[in-house]
Amino acid sequence: LNMQIAVKARTLNPTVQVIMRIFDDDFASALNKQFGFIALSATGMAAPMFAATATGMDITQPISIEGQTLSLARLNISPRSKLIQQRVSEIEKIFRVSVVLVRHDGSSQFHPAGDTPLAANDVLAVLGGSKEINLLAQENK
Structure with missing residues (x-):
């Protein structure tokens, strides 16, 4: 109908x-x-919420941009994360997300430079699809 x-x-x-x-x-x-x-x-709209609950990250309701369903996600870099020492440009290339913010030692950088490395306890905000965000969250365990 x-x-x-x-x-x-x-x-x-x-x-x-x-x-x-x-x-x-x-x-x-x-x-x-x-x-x-x-x-x-x-199902595509709900998937990021389920994944966020499982990994402890904050994530927005998905929006559709140019036919793609995207969410904004915020996660804390775990002290045991495989993301530590990776640079913003590597995160964007490997996980196909856009890094919107990195907060390090209480100082926030919006749209950080590509050579910015991630450290334990940093806060990372990314815009991406649910599959890409889920992969990023898995690497942060």
Whole structure:
């Protein structure tokens, strides 16, 4: 029924912005590519919240930007983290996220330089997809 309404709306007004909630990530992506509909997967939207709870990080509700579902996540770098001594540019390249902030010794750097290294107890804020954020969180254990 959602699909019928979306197609009918587009038929009546070809410039209308159609936003749909879908229960399958692949189908949501296909609808976006095929029809230009903004299709948000309910499971894709919920996944970051479940992962955040398991890893103790803070994460925002996902938003859709250019057809991608992204969240902002904040995590504390664990003293045993594999991320220690990695540079911001390495984090961005390896995990395909955008580093928004690094807080070191109480001093916050928004959009830190690529050569900024991470240290134990730093706070890291990143913008990325749920899969990418989950991989980053796993490396921080």
